[in-house]
Amino acid sequence: MSSCLAREVHLARRHEEILSQRSELLQQMETYLRDKKTKKTWQTQAADAAHKRNAALLNDIEAAEKRLQERTYLLPHPDTVKLETLYWASIKESLPKWEEFLLGRAEVPIGFKKMKATKQSINYPEEDSQK
Numbered sequence: 001m002s003s004c005l006a007r008e009v010h011l012a013r014r015h016e017e018i019l020s021q022r023s024e025l026l027q028q029m030e031t032y033l034r035d036k037k038t039k040k041t042w043q044t045q046a047a048d049a050a051h052k053r054n055a056a057l058l059n060d061i062e063a064a065e066k067r068l069q070e071r072t073y074l075l076p077h078p079d080t081v082k083l084e085t086l087y088w089a090s091i092k093e094s095l096p097k098w099e100e101f102l103l104g105r106a107e108v109p110i111g112f113k114k115m116k117a118t119k120q121s122i123n124y125p126e127e128d129s130q131k
Contacts, residue, residue, distance in 0.1 A: 097109040
C-alpha cells in the first residue's frame with residue numbers, strides 16, 4: 001500500500017508540475033498573441049499613415065506639375081524674348097538723343113524725319129451699309 005501511496009504522491013506532484021507548465025505556456029501564448037496583435041495594429045497604422053503620406057505627396061506632385069505646365073504657357077517664346085531684349089537695348093541706346101525732345105527743350109533729333117499728321121478717313125462697314 002505504501003508503494004501505491006508513494007506512486008499516488010509522485011503522480012500528484014507530476015500532475016502539479018504539468019499544470020504549472022501548462023499555465024506558464026498559456027501565459028506565454030497569451031503574451032505572444034497580445035504582442036502579435038499589437039504589432040499588427042502598429043503595422044496597420046503605419047501602413048495607413050504611409051498611404052496618407054503617399055497620397056498627399058502625389059497630390060503635391062500633381063499640383064506642382066500642373067503649375068509648371070501652366071507656367072510654360074505663360075513664358076514667352078525665346079524668339080519673342082530675344083526681340084524684346086533687342087528692342088529695349090535699342091531704346092536705351094537712342095534715349096539720350098530723344099530726351100531733350102521729349103522734355104520739350106529741343107527739336108526732333110537729327111536723322112529722324114518729322115512725320116506729317118495726315119487726316120485719315122476711316123470707313124466703317126456699318127456706315128457703308130446704311131448709305
